[in-house]
Amino acid sequence: MVEQVFRAVPDMAAVAPATSRASGLVGPSGPRPRRTFSRRNIFIYGTLFVVAIYYLLPLYVMVVTSLKGMPEIRLGNIFSPPVEITFEPWVKAWSTACTGLNCDGLSRGFWNSVRITVPSVFLSIAIASVNGYALANWRFKGAEIFFTVLVVGAFIPYQVMLYPVVIVLREIGLYGSLWGLVLVHTIFGMPILTLLFRNYFASLPEELFKAARVDGAGFWTIYLRIMLPMSLPIFVVAVILQVTGIWNDFLFGVVYTKPDTYPMTVQLNNIVNAVQGVKEYNVNMAATLLTGLVPLVIYFVSGKLFVRGIAAGAVKG
Amino acid sequence: MTPMHAGRPFRLFRNLNAKIASIPMILTALVIFVGGTAWTVFYSFTNSKLLPRASFVGFDQYERLWATPRWLVAVENLAIYGVCTLVFSLVIGFLLAALMDQKIRFENTFRTIFLYPFALSFIVTGLAWQWILNPNFGIQQVVRNLGWESFTFDPLYNADIVIYGILIAGLWQGTGLIMCLMLAGLRGIDGDIWKAARVDGIPTWKTYVFIVIPMMRPVLVTTLVIIASGIVKVYDLVVAQTSGGPGIASEVPAKYVYNYMFLAQNLGQGFAASTMMLLSVVIVVVPWAYLEFGGKRRHG
Numbered sequence: 347m348v349e350q351v352f353r354a355v356p357d358m359a360a361v362a363p364a365t366s367r368a369s370g371l372v373g374p375s376g377p378r379p380r381r382t383f384s385r386r387n388i389f390i391y392g393t394l395f396v397v398a399i400y401y402l403l404p405l406y407v408m409v410v411t412s413l414k415g416m417p418e419i420r421l422g423n424i425f426s427p428p429v430e431i432t433f434e435p436w437v438k439a440w441s442t443a444c445t446g447l448n449c450d451g452l453s454r455g456f457w458n459s460v461r462i463t464v465p466s467v468f469l470s471i472a473i474a475s476v477n478g479y480a481l482a483n484w485r486f487k488g489a490e491i492f493f494t495v496l497v498v499g500a501f502i503p504y505q506v507m508l509y510p511v512v513i514v515l516r517e518i519g520l521y522g523s524l525w526g527l528v529l530v531h532t533i534f535g536m537p538i539l540t541l542l543f544r545n546y547f548a549s550l551p552e553e554l555f556k557a558a559r560v561d562g563a564g565f566w567t568i569y570l571r572i573m574l575p576m577s578l579p580i581f582v583v584a585v586i587l588q589v590t591g592i593w594n595d596f597l598f599g600v601v602y603t604k605p606d607t608y609p610m611t612v613q614l615n616n617i618v619n620a621v622q623g624v625k626e627y628n629v630n631m632a633a634t635l636l637t638g639l640v641p642l643v644i645y646f647v648s649g650k651l652f653v654r655g656i657a658a659g660a661v662k663g
Numbered sequence: 664m665t666p667m668h669a670g671r672p673f674r675l676f677r678n679l680n681a682k683i684a685s686i687p688m689i690l691t692a693l694v695i696f697v698g699g700t701a702w703t704v705f706y707s708f709t710n711s712k713l714l715p716r717a718s719f720v721g722f723d724q725y726e727r728l729w730a731t732p733r734w735l736v737a738v739e740n741l742a743i744y745g746v747c748t749l750v751f752s753l754v755i756g757f758l759l760a761a762l763m764d765q766k767i768r769f770e771n772t773f774r775t776i777f778l779y780p781f782a783l784s785f786i787v788t789g790l791a792w793q794w795i796l797n798p799n800f801g802i803q804q805v806v807r808n809l810g811w812e813s814f815t816f817d818p819l820y821n822a823d824i825v826i827y828g829i830l831i832a833g834l835w836q837g838t839g840l841i842m843c844l845m846l847a848g849l850r851g852i853d854g855d856i857w858k859a860a861r862v863d864g865i866p867t868w869k870t871y872v873f874i875v876i877p878m879m880r881p882v883l884v885t886t887l888v889i890i891a892s893g894i895v896k897v898y899d900l901v902v903a904q905t906s907g908g909p910g911i912a913s914e915v916p917a918k919y920v921y922n923y924m925f926l927a928q929n930l931g932q933g934f935a936a937s938t939m940m941l942l943s944v945v946i947v948v949v950p951w952a953y954l955e956f957g958g959k960r961r962h963g
Contacts, residue, residue, distance in 0.1 A: 390762055397759065398776045404791040404835065405779070411794065423805040424795065476684045484681030492685065492692045499696030501948050503895050505920040505937040509715070509930065510699030533691050540688060565680035594784030596899040597917075601925065611786045615903055618790050631794060638787040645782035646775070653778065653843055 412436060412632035419627055435626070439633035444623070445616040446605070452633050455613030459593055459640075461524055462609055466531035467588040471581065474536055478543025479569050483555050493540070500537035508601055515602065522604045530598050535591070539584055546580040547573060579651075586648050590641040610637050700941065707934035715930055724935035734936065737914040740826045744915070745894040747830050748837070752890055753883075755834070756841030761871065763842070764849045774846075778839035785836065789903025792832035793819060819905055822912035829897075829904055829913060836900075837893065841886055848882030849875065884955065891947055895940060916940050 407424050412435050414428040422429075441451040448454070481493055511530060512521060520526030550573070558568045599609040608616070614637045618630045645652055675682075710720045728734050759777060763770060780788065795801045798817035806814040818828030852875055860870040876883070898917035905913045916936060924933030 390765055390767060394759075394762055394767070394773050398773060401776050401780060401835065401839070404788075404795060407795055408791050419800065423808055424800055425805060473687045477688050480681035480684040484678055484684075486678045486681055486685075489681070489685060492689045495692040495696060496688055498948075498952075499692060499700075501892055501944055502696060502700055503917070503937065503940045503944060505917055505933075506703050506941045507695055507699040508920075508937070509924060509934070510702045511695065513715075514694070532687075533695055536688060536691050565684075590782055594786075596784065596786050596902070597921075601921070611784050611899075614790070615786050618793075619903070619906060627794060627800065630790065634787050634790045638783045641782040641784070642779065645779055649775070650771075652782070653774065 408631045408635050412439075412628055412635055414628055416626060416628060435628035435632040436636070438626075439617075439629045439636055443617050443629055443633060445608075445613055445620065448605070452610060452613060452617065452636055455608055455610035456636070458524065458603075458607055458613075459610040462527050462531070462599075463589060463592045465525075466528045466535070466592050467585060469528060470532040470535040470539060470588055471584050473532060474539030475543045475574075475577075475581070475584070476569060477536075478540050478545075479547050479573055480565075481540070481544045482547035483568070483573075484565060493544070496537050497541060504534070504597060512601070521602070522607070524603070524607050527598060527602045527607075527609075530602055531588075531592050531595070534598070535588055538587070542580065542584060542587075543577075546577060550576065582648075582651060586644060586652055589644060593640050703934050704938050704941070707931065707938045709931055709934075711930040711934070713928045713930070720931075724931045725939075728932060728935045728939065731932075733911050733914055734916075734919055736911050737916045737919045740913060741894070741897070741915050743826050744830055744833070744897060745891075747827075748833060748894055749887075749890055751830075751834055752838050752841045753886070755838050756886070757845050757876075759838070759842040760845035760849055763846055774839075774843070777842055780836045781840045783836065785897075785899035786903045788832050788836045789829075789900045792828070792835070793904045796828055796831075820909060822909050825905060825909065825913040829900055832904060833897070833900055837890075841890065844882060844886050844889070845879075848879040851882070852878055884951070888948075888951060892944070895944055 410427050411419065411424060413431050413433070414422070415430065415432050415434070418429060439451060440453050440456075442449055443451045481489055511533075515521040515526045515529070520529060554572060555568065558572055563571065593609075594611065595609070596611045596615070599612045603609065603612070614633055617633055706715050706717070707724055708719050708721060709715070709717055710723065763773060767773070796803075796817070796819050798804065798820055803814060803816045806816070818824045818831070856874060856878070857870065860874060865874075896917060897915055898921070901907060901913055901915050901918055907914045907918055916939070920933050920937045920940065922933075923929045923936060
């Protein structure tokens with residue numbers, strides 16, 4: 347039985363980086379005579395290198411701009427590294443940048459985003475994983491119909507449902523509050539997460555589930571004792587998906603919260619695109635980087651898991 | 664629990680835990696997705712202003728919508744943005760994936776670089792490119808400082824080409840994902856196919872075009888759906904990069920809806936515009952769903 351479990355789990359490794367392909371190649375062994383500077387190689391690496399520069403350029407420009415003083419920005423060009431490195435823009439962006447009348451910087455938006463993201467991620471994954479488990483292992487009549495509606499619903503533009511959700515939130519008294527936004531993220535994260543979990547649980551060997559049932563385990567026992575411990579990778583993937591998605595959200599934040607509870611993205615946009623006042627490009631870029639930092643850190647830390655997650659979710663879905 | 668005595672449990676209570684666990688899904692599907700959509704379509708035929716009111720005006724809102732220059736600009740922009748995004752991200756994504764699939768070194772480094780913009784929000788993307796495309800400090804000024812005084816590259820301040828400025832940022836953010844999906848697709852193809860093609864002396868590009876790409880159909884379809892559903896949603900990017908300007912030159916439907924619903928207090932217009940967005944999605948998704956799922960069922 348253990349083997350079966352292991353065979354089922356590394357299913358996602360198919361889309362993992364292909365070092366395995368090069369090393370597992372069957373054929374003539376030993377080092378292949380290879381010219382490093384063949385025309386083909388120059389073309390491949392040259393193209394990839396140029397494209398890589400295009401992708402890195404904005405990040406580089408943001409970083410150098412945020413480390414310059416305003417006089418240097420006015421005189422120099424955006425690509426030149428800072429002559430005199432200053433961290434003042436970062437401090438200012440974090441603690442004193444103004445949106446309208448509030449001048450307490452991006453820190454407020456940051457903490458709002460934390461207070462929105464953490465419960466949203468927890469709640470949406472808890473609900474969707476149990477739901478996916480019910481759909482995969484405890485099918486009941488009509489379940490597939492609701493699930494189909496849910497998945498098809500994921501294609502409906504959010505704009506169509508914006509106002510009805512406003513009404514629902516107003517009816518239950520959560521309109522404008524952080525918890526209202528948490529509920530919205532839970533609702534709109536449900537299709538993709540439920541799909542992800544349902545497919546994953548369905549790929550686990552059914553004998554496992556049957557054996558547990560014969561031993562007398564019920565719905566929740568099987569979920570908590572068997573499914574949950576076996577599904578750590580998919581939970582990590584779901585967390586990555588949700589944290590980046592919710593942190594980066596703008597539309598729901600701007601519609602369902604008030605200026606006091608604006609998430610970081612909304613506040614960032616208000617700071618940078620403010621009409622009044624002198625534009626401080628270095629502060630703007632520092633603020634932009636601060637907002638992008640959380641998903642970037644997650645991306646660089648999780649690395650392959652991030653890639654596997656979106657590839658598995660997308661290709662299977 | 665009286666039915667229990669009858670020997671068979673009452674049907675509604677059978678598998679009760681699974682049903683309880685599915686309540687959030689059922690509520691979301693019925694109340695928000697079905698109910699909310701029906702509600703919006705229903706009220707798009709009323710002349711609701713500040714609050715939804717059930718006084719019907721037939722297709723008036725739609726007639727007004729299609730007579731509003733702002734909406735026409737938004738639709739045109741979305742069409743240009745959509746077609747360009749579709750073509751460029753598919754082509755660039757596939758070419759990059761094909762290059763990455765040549766057993767190159769530093770593959771992980773390259774992939775990390777190509778994909779990191781995807782982790783960033785559209786707001787961050789838009790603001791970064793707003794700064795780079797700023798005519799007084801950005802690329803235009805740098806090139807002018809090099810001596811080419813008449814060089815002009817200010818897409819965000821030129822109403823005719825502003826949507827292409829947004830396209831540059833959008834492609835920067837999204838092509839990494841497409842590349843990854845395509846790469847997964849390429850890796851999913853049996854290596855024996857390549858060997859067979861080489862034995863038969865088929866040139867590489869022909870193998871790609873006539874053998875590999877047709878074999879990647881499922882991945883391509885998925886990619887297409889992902890790109891298409893992202894296009895209709897484009898909103899944050901425009902808000903961050905241009906706020907719809909200069910003038911109304913870079914308006915998009917999603918922004919039109921938001922403006923009329925929450926800023927201009929003209930709910931009916933907002934509902935009509937969002938119903939049009941829904942319609943455009945239906946036109947794209949229904950044939951796809953029919954081909955994908957209707958076809959499968961017929962084959963068994």
